[in-house]
Amino acid sequence: MSTTAAPQPSTSAPQATAPALLLALPPLDAEQLRAAFSHLRPVLAGLPVLVAYLGEEVPADLPFSAVAVTPAAAIPSARWIHTAAEYLNAYKLMNEYQAPRCLMLGSESWTLAPQNLRTMVTAVMENETDLVLPRYTTSPHDALVNNTILAPVTRALFSIKVHTPQPIDLAFSMRMAERLASTAQRFTAANQNDALLWPVGEAATAGFNTQEVAMDTRSFPVPEVTDLTQLLTLVAGSLFSDVETRATYWQRARTQATVVGSEPLVFSAEPPRPDxxxxxxxxxxxxxxxxxxxxxxxxxxxxxxxxxxxxxxxxxxxxxxxxxxxxxxxxxxxxxxxxxxxxxxxxxxxxxxxxxxxxxxxxxxxxxxxxxxxxxxxxxxxxxxxxxxxxxxxxx
Incomplete structure (x- = not known):
């Protein structure tokens, strides 16, 4: 596994002003990249955007006033979930280019409704929210590891009611990025670039403000880990470790933190019953x-x-x-x-x-x-x- 390297900029267009937003994309091939940019055009219209993604070529005609950045050593990160190395690289780019906010998207983000993404951008930019999380619309049989372990444990222990504590699409402020990077650095220094971070735990312990945004249906990337035991070991095990690390915080009695936009889940139509x-x-x-x-x-x-x-x-x-x-x-x-x-x-x-x-x-x-x-x-x-x-x- 490669170690985290300082990103190397590749300018595709002159940067007239400092970027208002870092757009961090997952590894994409050329066709996926074109689809993502086309989808994001109405979302980010009029904003100076710094685009960062893991790839080898920078398109000649980005649809934004932006600098595209390709990290010199592409990190072999999972395409379905964000890793410590990705958060650390995002912070380095925000700091280098003085981008005060970041929109980090997962694979197949072009299946999200543009108005949903625009709401996330508005929340982090105009409302000055530190952490913006999605509340996805799913079928009642989807995301059950999340709904039965990750979300309720996070809610109970950190006194914060969010539905997606391990998001694949999120937006965050510079100070949130700095906090995430501080935790990520401990993992990458130990050559654990693919370790998972828990943004909600970071925000809760720091007292940062959080907002949820209702999202329409989304096509979710398929995890590389398909065996249930491996999935629980990766995701639930990571959450358990985070809970252990923050034990002195959650053992104290606390009132529920206010999460703007937090509402009960609403499921889409029920699919055929599983076996x-x-x-x-x-x-x-x-x-x-x-x-x-x-x-x-x-x-x-x-x-x-x-x-x-x-x-x-x-x-x-x-x-x-x-x-x-x-x-x-x-x-x-x-x-x-x-x-x-x-x-x-x-x-x-x-x-x-x-x-x-x-x-x-x-x-x-x-x-x-x-x-x-x-x-x-x-x-x-x-x-x-x-x-x-x-x-x-x-x-x-």
Whole structure:
């Protein structure tokens, strides 16, 4: 893996004024780049924009008054999620060219409605918001790792109600970029360029203002990681590490931070039902094969709940939210205590996650259920705080 290198500018047009915005794009081929620029033309019309992307050629006729910048050593970053190296490079460019704000977009951003992107730009520029996050419109079966672990844990522990704590499209101020870069530098210095950052945690601990923007449907890039266990290890594991790092912050009682534009999720039309039978069978196999590992992590009441769940017929299969919340919190504690190998730990979480998802799909009430789950994480936070401070009080 290459190390982070200072970006090298390649001027495609004279820069008459200092850029008002850095536009940071993911690795794109020539056709994708043309599609992105065409899509962004109405979004950024009239703004002096600095365009940065990972590529080898700079187009001769950019549709903006801009300087295009191609980093000298292209970082082999994931195309579906932003990495520490990308945030660090964005800050270096903002600092070098004195661009006070950044719009960072993920792959396939041209499937976003231009008016949504324009709202993000307006929020960060005119409202002087430090962090602007999307609230995507998805089907009720999409983004469930986010909706069942990432978002509710972030909301409960950092007292900030956001729906996408690991965004692929976001906008941020210079001081937010500086804070992200400071964290990113610790990863890149350890040659962990592809580590994940959690902008919401950074904003919350710094007391920066945050805004959510409602987004229409989007075509999401397919993760390079397709196995559920690997996905949980990467994303949930990264969140658990961030929670561990910020423990002194979230253990103190706090009022909910104000997030401009925060509203309940609204799902698009429901697609055909996924194969819940396979999910339930995976859980039952896990119950037979992983009980010993689960007993190292979960208290007796949770194990009893799983035993009852394992014998339910499909038509009545449902994991109570309170049980799922305790499972996540106890796995988070086991992550901190290194009760077992961390990769094995999150592998053991996968069938439990599928059990909750199966009950959610069978149960209906999709938007209301997601909101109720988030509230359950909020209510049970004292359990996590108590166990975090005095882990020896419970020894399964």
């Amino acid at each position: 819940v039978t396979t999910m339930i069978e995976t859980f039952r196999i896990g119950y037979k094969n992983l009980s010993e590992i689960w007993s190292l992590v979960l208290p007796p009441n949770s194990l009893l709940g799983l035993k009852k769940l394992s014998i339910l017929e499909e038509q009545s299969f449902f994991m109570p939210d309170a049980l799922w919340v305790r499972i996540v919190y106890d796995f988070l504690l086991a992550w901190r205590l290194r009760t077992i190998n961390r990769a094995h730990l999150l592998g053991a979480l996968a069938p439990l996650y599928l059990a909750w998802v199966a009950g959610y799909i069978l149960g209906g009430r999709k938007e209301a259920h997601i909101e109720a789950l988030a509230a359950a994480f909020d209510s049970d936070k004292p359990y996590l705080v108590s166990r975090w401070r005095w882990p020896d009080r419970f020894n399964p």
